[in-house]
Amino acid sequence: MSLAPPFTAETAHQKVKKAQDLWNTQNPENIAKAYTEDSIWRNRDKFLKGTQDIVDFLTLKWEKEHNYKLRKELFAFSQNKIAVQFWYEYQDAHDGMKWKRCYGLEDWTFADDGRMRKRQMSGNDIEIGEEGRWFKEGIDVNSVDIGEQHW
Template structure:
């Protein structure tokens, strides 16, 4: 698989939004190996309290994550962009093995290399328990979020 991930910097409003949607789609695949390929081999992450470096650690982290976060569905939204950096806000819904639902809210700062691979990701995330009846993210788990499904702003999140 190619180590070039368009759209490439420098970003415009349009290409930045495309990059965010592509990231949302790959994360919603819940395929740790596929997700890890969007990052440089030496990518550095801060995710909550964890500091992660490189694709191998990213993949291991995602395996652990999705073993605990059942029926994960994510929506990302572009907040701001510069030449090679994006600020993104997101929310995702999931439940524990015991059936407790959560909506996790967060912000990410992304930094890309010239090939369009993410070389740094800094994420701050908060989890809010919700009732199953409060879920807002409804689409077939085997597919990306449909174009007609509302985004975060349209949902008032």
């Protein structure tokens, strides 16, 4: 089964979980391979183009965001586009190692070979305490019930 366009509900869901697993490795060089060489990104207020920008951005991201754990869920899809909701938690090395959670949406556009050629991300961080964490050590991020009770 191909994870390249055109997507079905099943392949779009698989593509989202594959991206989730890849990002949870926190390996910028391997992650960058999932994007075209001229991929363009908007990540909050940052605009990137190309593999080296992606590697540099992710390297700096994980210098700041320690103990990073991410979950992505399929929101919508079309032939070559996927939209996802995401939640991730991290300890902010630039803010006294406080725990934070980011909530947001991404929209992805894919090349025919299945690599992403455009990624746009909007997200908001909130500070959380240890008791408010969802993705504690040993917890499968996919098993957490993310619903209105957590907002």
